[in-house]
Amino acid sequence: MKNRNIYKEIVSYLATSDIIVIHGSRQVGKTTLLKLIEEFILNKNNSKRVIYMDLEDSALLNLCNKGPEAVLDYIYAKHSIKDHFYLMIDEIQYLEEPSSFLKIIHDHYKEKVKCLVSGSSSFDIKSKFKDSLVGRTVSFELFPLDFKEYLDFNNQTYNLVGVSSDLVHDELKHHFKEYVRYGGYPKIVLEKEISKKEVFLKQIISTYVKKDLVDIGKISKLQKYNHLLELLASQMTDQLNTVEVSNTLDIARQTVGHYIDVMHQTYVINLLFPYSKNIRTELSKMPKVFWEDTGLSTLIKYSQFINKIDGRMFENSIYTELRKTRSIDKINYWRTTNKQEIDFIIHSKGKIIPLEVKLSYSGQSLSSLDYYLDQYKLKKGYVITLEKNAKSKSSRVEIIYPWEVPIQ
Numbered sequence: 001m002k003n004r005n006i007y008k009e010i011v012s013y014l015a016t017s018d019i020i021v022i023h024g025s026r027q028v029g030k031t032t033l034l035k036l037i038e039e040f041i042l043n044k045n046n047s048k049r050v051i052y053m054d055l056e057d058s059a060l061l062n063l064c065n066k067g068p069e070a071v072l073d074y075i076y077a078k079h080s081i082k083d084h085f086y087l088m089i090d091e092i093q094y095l096e097e098p099s100s101f102l103k104i105i106h107d108h109y110k111e112k113v114k115c116l117v118s119g120s121s122s123f124d125i126k127s128k129f130k131d132s133l134v135g136r137t138v139s140f141e142l143f144p145l146d147f148k149e150y151l152d153f154n155n156q157t158y159n160l161v162g163v164s165s166d167l168v169h170d171e172l173k174h175h176f177k178e179y180v181r182y183g184g185y186p187k188i189v190l191e192k193e194i195s196k197k198e199v200f201l202k203q204i205i206s207t208y209v210k211k212d213l214v215d216i217g218k219i220s221k222l223q224k225y226n227h228l229l230e231l232l233a234s235q236m237t238d239q240l241n242t243v244e245v246s247n248t249l250d251i252a253r254q255t256v257g258h259y260i261d262v263m264h265q266t267y268v269i270n271l272l273f274p275y276s277k278n279i280r281t282e283l284s285k286m287p288k289v290f291w292e293d294t295g296l297s298t299l300i301k302y303s304q305f306i307n308k309i310d311g312r313m314f315e316n317s318i319y320t321e322l323r324k325t326r327s328i329d330k331i332n333y334w335r336t337t338n339k340q341e342i343d344f345i346i347h348s349k350g351k352i353i354p355l356e357v358k359l360s361y362s363g364q365s366l367s368s369l370d371y372y373l374d375q376y377k378l379k380k381g382y383v384i385t386l387e388k389n390a391k392s393k394s395s396r397v398e399i400i401y402p403w404e405v406p407i408q
Contacts, residue, residue, distance in 0.1 A: 001032055001039075002153050002186075005324075006140055011040055013138050014086075017110045019102050021092075022118040024142035025267035025292070026208040029186045030118040033142060034088050037116065041086055049085040051075055055094040064089070065096050068104045072113075084112055092117040099133050106136045120212070120266070143267070144184030144293045146324045147403060151175060153189045160403045169401060173386055176402055180309045180317045183295020194305065201299055209268055209296070217262030224251045228259050232269060232289055233301035237315045239286040240271065267292050270323065275332035275345040277376075288333055290319040315343060315357045318384055318402060322346060340368040342381075353406060354381040361399055363390035369397055382406070 013020055014037075024030050031054075038050045053071075055061045064071055075081055087105070092098050098117075105115055151158060156175060163169060182188055182197055185204065191197050210226065219225050227249055232240075240260070246253040263269045271287035291297035294313050298305060309317075322331050322344060334342040334354070344355040354372050358364065361383055369381045373396055383392070383399045392399050 001036055002149070003036060004029060004033055004142065005146065005149060006142060007033065007036060010037060010140055014041065014114065016138070017106070017114075018138040019106055019133070019136055020116040021137050021139045022116070022142055023139060023267075024118070024120065025144075026120045026212065027185050027187060027204050028142050028144055028267070030120070030142055031090055032186070034090060034116065034118060038086070038088065049079065049081050049083075050088060051079065051081075051085060052088045052090070054090040056091050061094055064101065068101055068109065072109065084114070086114045086116065089115070089117045091120060093119040103133060103136065120208075141267075143320070143324050145186060145189055146184065146321055147176060147179055150179045150184055150189055153186065163403070172401065172403055176317075176386065177309055180294050180313050181298065181305055183293040183298075184320070185293060185295065188295060197295075198299065198305055201295055205296065205299060209300075213262055213266050213268070216266065217258065219259065219262065221251060221255065224249055224255070225259055228256065229263075229300050232260075232263070233291070233297045235289060236291055236297055236301075237288060237312045237319075240289045241286060268296070270319075270328060272319065272328070272331060272333055275334045290316050290323075292320065292323070294320065309359070311357075311359045314359045314386065318344065318355070318357050318405070321402060321405060334372060340371055342368055342372050348406065352376060352378060354378065355405070356381070356383045358383055358385045360387035361385040361390060362387075363393070366392070366394060366397055370394060373397075 010020060010022070010033075022030050022033065034052065038052065041048050041050055053060045053064070055064060063074055071087075075085070075087075092102075095101055102115060102117070105113055145153060148160060154175070158168065158172065160172075163172070182194075183201070185201065188197050188201050191200060209229065213219070214222060214225065228245070231245065231248065242253050242256050242260075246256050249256070260269070260271075264271060268291070270290050270292060272290055273287045274285065294317050295305075297316065298313065319331070326346065326348075330347040332345040332347075334345050342354045343357045346353045346355065354369060356366065356369050366381075366383065369383070372378070373381050379396060381397050382405070383397060384402055384405060385399060386401065388399050388401075390399075
């Protein structure tokens with residue numbers, strides 16, 4: 001089993017009384033992560049016990065719905081545990097009242113029980129988790145693999161800091177293109193045959209994106225929902241105009257908003273909002289649409305993997321890399337009424353860093369980036385590319401590869 005970047009941070013909270021909550025889509029590796037944490041606990045202290053419950057098992061779900069006392073009676077009877085133990089509950093969103101269940105465990109049994117729970121849908125979790133859990137939980141989001149994890153899962157060992165070798169950069173370009181084409185779901189990355197990658201990812205689409213989400217979001221107009229998925233895949237990285245989408249699909253704007261919210265809350269897509277300090281010159285509040293996995297969006301758009309990546313896919317892949325290192329409110333884009341645009345504005349340690357994304361850079365004008373640097377009195381901006389065919393004409397702009405992005 002391969003470690004995830006988030007693993008060490010989660011482990012650091014094992015000694016606290018907080019309930020650890022792990023959010024993420026299906027097949028993203030939550031169960032494996034829980035198993036790795038279980039292994040860590042047992043290796044560190046063999047006297048500790050870990051009880052794992054998957055609430056997709058109807059018998060265990062029925063047990064948990066009876067309340068913490070019934071669960072503890074079951075554990076004590078079956079495992080003879082009287083001392084402190086760790087309780088891992090997978091797919092917590094299936095519980096009828098998860099917040100009440102966890103509150104009782106935390107408030108009455110925290111000296112004996114440390115809870116770690118996971119959920120595939122923040123849509124369900126947010127609707128079922130109440131304010132009563134404030135101050136009792138610490139939450140983590142698990143996404144598909146980032147590029148560094150992708151390399152690790154493929155047994156490729158690179159030091160990505162300060163790479164100066166052109167040959168290494170060429171090798172990394174090849175890997176990054178594969179990463180963008182197939183995405184970062186662990187099972188897809190570990191599978192070597194492209195035809196099987198496609199089959200497995202289509203199964204995720206059919207069972208999770210097109211079935212579970214329909215049930216979770218109580219979606220009745222299935223054909224319209226599927227058409228919206230295809231439309232959003234084709235408009236990846238574009239601004240989202242819900243009025244236009246409503247007219248195109250002939251469904252109510254409120255319905256469009258609900259479907260998009262379901263996709264957003266279940267880690268299929270996300271919405272990036274504009275950065276603005278002057279609403280007179282800096283354009284509308286329309287968000288841009290990004291997918292949490294480029295492989296997923298490619299299969300929905302084309303029904304198969306494609307041989308070459310395009311500019312949209314590349315820009316979306318940069319979003320996914322940024323998203324895995326910072327919260328969504330630390331990432332924006334920028335556009336003016338004069339159509340000057342910066343792809344990403346990231347907020348890092350009190351600084352603002354503008355990032356332009358170009359699949360290939362051959363000396364194109366960087367007027368928008370220069371204008372932004374002037375307007376906000378910034379010293380430096382970046383162009384992220386896979387093909388450096390020219391040097392920057394500005395001392396304030398650095399041309400970098402995706403693995404060189406200042407992520408901290």
